[in-house]
Amino acid sequence: MIELKHICKTFDSGGGEVEALKDVSLTIEKGEIYGIIGMSGAGKSTLVRCMNLLERPTSGEIWVDGQELEQMSAKDLRRARREITMIFQHFNLLMQRTCLRNVCFPMELSGMKKADAEKRARELLDLVGLPDKANAYPAQLSGGQQQRIAIARALATNPKVLLCDEATSALDPNTTHQILQLIRELNRELGITVVIITHQMSVVKEICDKVAILDGGEVAEEGLVSAVFAAPKSAAGRRLVFPGGADALVSDPASERRVRLIFRDSQTTGIPLVARLAAEESIYCNVISASTQKLSREVYGSMLLGIPSAHFDRAVDFIKAYPNIQVEEVEHHVQ
Numbered sequence: 001m002i003e004l005k006h007i008c009k010t011f012d013s014g015g016g017e018v019e020a021l022k023d024v025s026l027t028i029e030k031g032e033i034y035g036i037i038g039m040s041g042a043g044k045s046t047l048v049r050c051m052n053l054l055e056r057p058t059s060g061e062i063w064v065d066g067q068e069l070e071q072m073s074a075k076d077l078r079r080a081r082r083e084i085t086m087i088f089q090h091f092n093l094l095m096q097r098t099c100l101r102n103v104c105f106p107m108e109l110s111g112m113k114k115a116d117a118e119k120r121a122r123e124l125l126d127l128v129g130l131p132d133k134a135n136a137y138p139a140q141l142s143g144g145q146q147q148r149i150a151i152a153r154a155l156a157t158n159p160k161v162l163l164c165d166e167a168t169s170a171l172d173p174n175t176t177h178q179i180l181q182l183i184r185e186l187n188r189e190l191g192i193t194v195v196i197i198t199h200q201m202s203v204v205k206e207i208c209d210k211v212a213i214l215d216g217g218e219v220a221e222e223g224l225v226s227a228v229f230a231a232p233k234s235a236a237g238r239r240l241v242f243p244g245g246a247d248a249l250v251s252d253p254a255s256e257r258r259v260r261l262i263f264r265d266s267q268t269t270g271i272p273l274v275a276r277l278a279a280e281e282s283i284y285c286n287v288i289s290a291s292t293q294k295l296s297r298e299v300y301g302s303m304l305l306g307i308p309s310a311h312f313d314r315a316v317d318f319i320k321a322y323p324n325i326q327v328e329e330v331e332h333h334v335q
């Protein structure tokens with residue numbers, strides 16, 4: 001289990017101080033796939049680098065399996081770091097070494113015998129589906145294959161935690177899907193805890209159990225992916241889930257009140273609610289935006305409606321009579 005407690009990180013950059021992380025607290029349970037998502041500059045890379053002390057926080061504590069990293073002896077910290085490995089957007093392979101020698105590298109550093117390291121490296125190449133690339137050089141491989149080699153290398157020290165910093169951002173959608181599948185298999189089969197740093201919602205939707213949305217160095221919200229993405233509460237969450245949104249001028253605040261509806265299963269997403277409000281109650285709503293998405297194997301729908309103020313209560317009562325629809329009034333600037 002990884003616990004971040006009140007992490008702050010301030011960088012001294014020539015022109016002044018940059019507060020990259022402001023009082024970040026998160027708990028990542030053992031065996032979870034945890035996504036950390038945010039816009040560029042939100043502090044994602046800084047946060048993930050703090051998790052293995054590649055970056056030392058200015059204040060706050062990082063606990064891994066009940067031990068505080070900064071209180072460890074140098075020897076214990078080296079051991080702990082071997083258990084928290086990382087893969088990167090640009091793979092960071094050693095280009096002068098063959099794939100086999102790349103995977104052997106961390107084992108050589110830890111003093112393992114060459115023959116044992118090679119045996120283990122071949123097993124790992126097998127595990128990531130590239131047993132035939134042992135003698136190839138990274139430059140001879142595609143991006144997806146290079147990331148597989150990087151994953152094999154990351155697994156060489158039998159880690160408990162795999163940190164993935166934008167690990168699929170340089171890959172096409174199909175290759176991204178294959179790498180995410182591999183990461184999910186490793187999570188299930190080896191029980192590795194996975195932390196995924198990304199700016200892509202599709203990545204979090206595809207494999208994460210939980211997500212934290214980072215905004216300006218702070219956690220805007222966090223929780224189960226299905227809960228956060230179905231009904232984001234923070235402004236940062238809404239920007240991510242409803243990018244672009246609807247034009248704030250699309251409805252008239254003087255005559256309409258705005259509600260967000262969240263539909264929670266495929267039966268509910270199929271209800272022609274707006275048509276029924278018109279046909280059965282003679283209430284004519286303005287559909288400002290609508291979308292459906294699949295999260296954790298369930299279909300969620302979201303709709304932003306402008307309801308004529310005069311009929312607001314009646315319309316909300318009508319909607320609430322349906323099970324599995326969540327209704328919340330939102331401010332007029334919400335999109």
Ligand SMILES: Nc1ncnc2c1ncn2[C@@H]1O[C@H](COP(=O)(O)OP(=O)(O)OP(=O)(O)O)[C@@H](O)[C@H]1O
Pocket residue numbers: 011012013018019020038039040041042043044045046047199
């Ligand atoms: N070594 C550093 N020195 C000074 N400022 C830094 C340093 N590293 C990061 N920052 C600043 O900290 C903030 C957070 O950066 P970080 O790289 O963690 O964000 P990010 O969410 O990972 O962004 P991106 O998705 O663009 O990589 C930014 O304002 C960045 O300029």
